[in-house]
Amino acid sequence: MGAPAQISSARAARGIAILELPRSLLAGARAARISSGAVARKLGLVATRHILGGSLHRGLAAKPPCAIAVEGSDISVRSQAIEVISKPTVLVAEKLGEAGLELLRKVANVDCSYNLSPEDLCAKISLCDAVIVRSGTKITREVFEASNGRLKVVGRAGVGIDNVDLQAATEMGCLVVNAPTANTVAAAEHGIALLAALARNVAQANASVKSGKWQRNKFTGVSLVDKTIAVLGFGKVGSEVARRAKGLGMHVIAHDPYAPADRARAIGVELVSFDEALARADFISLHMPLTPATNKIFNDETFAKVKKGVRIVNVARGGVIDENSLVRALNSGIVAQAALDVFTKEPPEKDDKLVQHENVIVTPHLGASTAEAQEGVALEIAEAVVGALQGELAATAVNAPMVPSEVLTELAPYITLAERLGKLAVQLVAGGGGVKDITISYNSARAPDDLDTRLLRAMIVKGLVEPVSDTHINLVNADYIAKQRGLRISEERHPAEGTEAAPLESIEVRIANVESRFSSAMSDSGDVSLAGRIKDGVPHLSQVGSFSIDVSLEGSVILCRQVDQPGMIGKVGGLLGDENVNISFMSVGRTSPRQKAVMAIGVDDEPSKEVLQKIGSISAVEELVFLKL
Numbered sequence: 001m002g003a004p005a006q007i008s009s010a011r012a013a014r015g016i017a018i019l020e021l022p023r024s025l026l027a028g029a030r031a032a033r034i035s036s037g038a039v040a041r042k043l044g045l046v047a048t049r050h051i052l053g054g055s056l057h058r059g060l061a062a063k064p065p066c067a068i069a070v071e072g073s074d075i076s077v078r079s080q081a082i083e084v085i086s087k088p089t090v091l092v093a094e095k096l097g098e099a100g101l102e103l104l105r106k107v108a109n110v111d112c113s114y115n116l117s118p119e120d121l122c123a124k125i126s127l128c129d130a131v132i133v134r135s136g137t138k139i140t141r142e143v144f145e146a147s148n149g150r151l152k153v154v155g156r157a158g159v160g161i162d163n164v165d166l167q168a169a170t171e172m173g174c175l176v177v178n179a180p181t182a183n184t185v186a187a188a189e190h191g192i193a194l195l196a197a198l199a200r201n202v203a204q205a206n207a208s209v210k211s212g213k214w215q216r217n218k219f220t221g222v223s224l225v226d227k228t229i230a231v232l233g234f235g236k237v238g239s240e241v242a243r244r245a246k247g248l249g250m251h252v253i254a255h256d257p258y259a260p261a262d263r264a265r266a267i268g269v270e271l272v273s274f275d276e277a278l279a280r281a282d283f284i285s286l287h288m289p290l291t292p293a294t295n296k297i298f299n300d301e302t303f304a305k306v307k308k309g310v311r312i313v314n315v316a317r318g319g320v321i322d323e324n325s326l327v328r329a330l331n332s333g334i335v336a337q338a339a340l341d342v343f344t345k346e347p348p349e350k351d352d353k354l355v356q357h358e359n360v361i362v363t364p365h366l367g368a369s370t371a372e373a374q375e376g377v378a379l380e381i382a383e384a385v386v387g388a389l390q391g392e393l394a395a396t397a398v399n400a401p402m403v404p405s406e407v408l409t410e411l412a413p414y415i416t417l418a419e420r421l422g423k424l425a426v427q428l429v430a431g432g433g434g435v436k437d438i439t440i441s442y443n444s445a446r447a448p449d450d451l452d453t454r455l456l457r458a459m460i461v462k463g464l465v466e467p468v469s470d471t472h473i474n475l476v477n478a479d480y481i482a483k484q485r486g487l488r489i490s491e492e493r494h495p496a497e498g499t500e501a502a503p504l505e506s507i508e509v510r511i512a513n514v515e516s517r518f519s520s521a522m523s524d525s526g527d528v529s530l531a532g533r534i535k536d537g538v539p540h541l542s543q544v545g546s547f548s549i550d551v552s553l554e555g556s557v558i559l560c561r562q563v564d565q566p567g568m569i570g571k572v573g574g575l576l577g578d579e580n581v582n583i584s585f586m587s588v589g590r591t592s593p594r595q596k597a598v599m600a601i602g603v604d605d606e607p608s609k610e611v612l613q614k615i616g617s618i619s620a621v622e623e624l625v626f627l628k629l
């Protein structure tokens with residue numbers, strides 16, 4: 001809380017009012033707040049909040065000055081108008097490197113309290129402006145609620161943010177920031193350490209010798225050189241693992257829906273489909289995030305596709321493997337060995353079948369645990385938390401859009417439309433990735449400067465990227481994420497007929513230089529292309545490739561290209577009806593009567609593979625795709 005400051009003197013020079021505050025008063029202060037709107041206006045501070053959250057705030061935090069310069073020449077300011085705010089409190093709930101702590105201590109009171117129970121954390125949190133954690137502390141909705149609105153920043157000293165309730169954070173206006181780069185090499189090195197240890201039975205042999213045995217034949221291993229390793233998830237960690245595996249003389253293949261071909265080429269890595277990676281690999285190294293799409297991506301079905309005797313390393317997230325399936329695959333010899341750093345539940349139970357399996361070696365989530373990585377992570381997160389406390393837009397923010405409420409209200413349906421178009425567009429791209437060049441066209445009757453498209457662009461990026469990422473995307477981080485992933489996004493404005501009452505007539509998303517799973521989604525210019533609009537307040541899909549359609553985007557969508565002829569709607573509707581799949585909407589777009597037509601069917605439930613196959617085998621149907629929303 002603040003105390004009124006005494007202004008020791010004030011002077012004006014060339015339209016700038018300088019308010020001088022006693023230095024002693026500002027020692028240790030993190031900010032000075034001009035608490036009276038009237039005074040602020042008198043001083044010509046049009047954007048008081050900006051000054052408070054921005055330059056004034058930051059300047060004081062970095063080095064308390066004794067003067068504040070504000071525009072305006074009227075300096076009849078009462079001392080009560082300025083308030084000095086004490087340092088924020090940052091709770092460091094898990095061990096953090098010294099460099100980060102030092103940085104935090106410059107601007108904050110730092111409370112290092114490790115191993116707090118959930119109850120103790122809730123009891124403490126209402127006294128904290130920020131909290132910093134690793135993967136071992138859960139910041140749940142209860143924690144946010146217990147903070148009574150004081151908690152403004154959560155810093156995750158690492159990459160994965162699955163231990164923070166982002167929805168609750170966003171709802172409560174709390175910014176969450178992470179440290180996505182500093183532990184990359186450590187995680188990759190740990191992956192390689194586990195790979196070598198696995199191949200040469202290092203852990204088992206070590207335990208055997210220490211127990212007094214000398215079993216040289218029992219621990220004969222396998223060589224790495226000339227073997228094929230599949231890197232699944234060719235992001236930051238995966239690329240570093242690939243580079244190192246090349247150095248070990250391995251043949252490296254990788255699968256990643258967003259893998260940049262040039263990066264793969266530069267490292268000498270062959271990009272392949274998921275199934276091909278499974279079929280060819282002697283070793284599999286997992287580096288994808290845990291998302292709904294990757295949850296238990298290794299299951300009985302997947303293990304049935306691997307080369308018998310494959311060896312698996314997981315330093316990503318335990319949840320990407322169905323652990324019961326892995327036990328079965330190990331017991332049957334389908335998987336020869338596994339090395340695991342991460343588990344669905346951490347720590348796992350003492351008698352966990354996987355942990356105790358003789359062909360499994362384990363470490364307690366040590367991927368990021370090197371002295372160097374922890375110093376780097378500590379600095380990266382401390383900088384992000386300090387910046388966030390000072391009101392800066394954090395580059396590694398993972399939530400919390402900041403948009404004026406009236407803009408949000410007007411754009412609300414278009415925000416949903418934008419995200420859904422992104423989500424559909426990426427599903428139309430054929431596997432193997434390559435999504436790079438995206439063009440967004442806004443068709444609007446409004447003047448070009450009367451439409452803030454940042455949020456729409458962010459939501460399209462969210463729709464495109466979130467299905468294959470554990471990064472949560474919003475206005476704060478969308479452009480950063482897009483840049484990191486090498487997405488080139490261009491925006492176009494087109495004047496449209498219509499009233500200026502609606503901000504937009506339609507939005508079109510085009511993805512260039514890719515192939516489509518549904519060739520009719522390709523526009524004449526060779527892009528995957530989709531457009532949508534708002535009708536009666538509801539997002540609708542209005543265009544697929546060069547076919548005009550009209551289907552409400554509330555459930556999922558089946559797109560089906562056919563030779564236009566009578567009875568098609570009945571046939572398809574009948575097949576879906578037999579399966580109890582409710583159709584919410586149906587629309588047919590055609591080039592001309594009895595020629596090609598695209599039928600779009602909105603469905604409330606996901607149809608089975610069998611019924612989709614039946615629709616696909618109707619003789620007039622030429623291609624079909626199911627798109628989830």
Ligand SMILES: NC(=O)c1ccc[n+]([C@@H]2O[C@H](COP(=O)([O-])OP(=O)(O)OC[C@H]3O[C@@H](n4cnc5c(N)ncnc54)[C@H](O)[C@@H]3O)[C@@H](O)[C@H]2O)c1
Nearest residue numbers: 160187233234235236237256258288289315316367368468
């Ligand atoms: N064990 C540890 O201590 C440790 C340390 C660091 C990172 N990690 C974990 O490793 C993972 C990767 O980290 P990163 O920094 O490389 O992240 P990243 O975002 O740079 O890379 C992840 C990659 O996975 C790809 N991907 C998404 N879905 C996929 C799928 N279905 N199949 C294949 N690839 C897919 C993404 O396109 C992306 O390129 C994260 O889950 C992270 O939490 C663990």
Ligand SMILES: O=C(O)[C@H](O)COP(=O)(O)O
Nearest residue numbers: 134135157158159160368
């Ligand atoms: O997501 C991460 O950064 C890693 O899993 C490391 O987690 P940790 O900070 O708990 O070591």
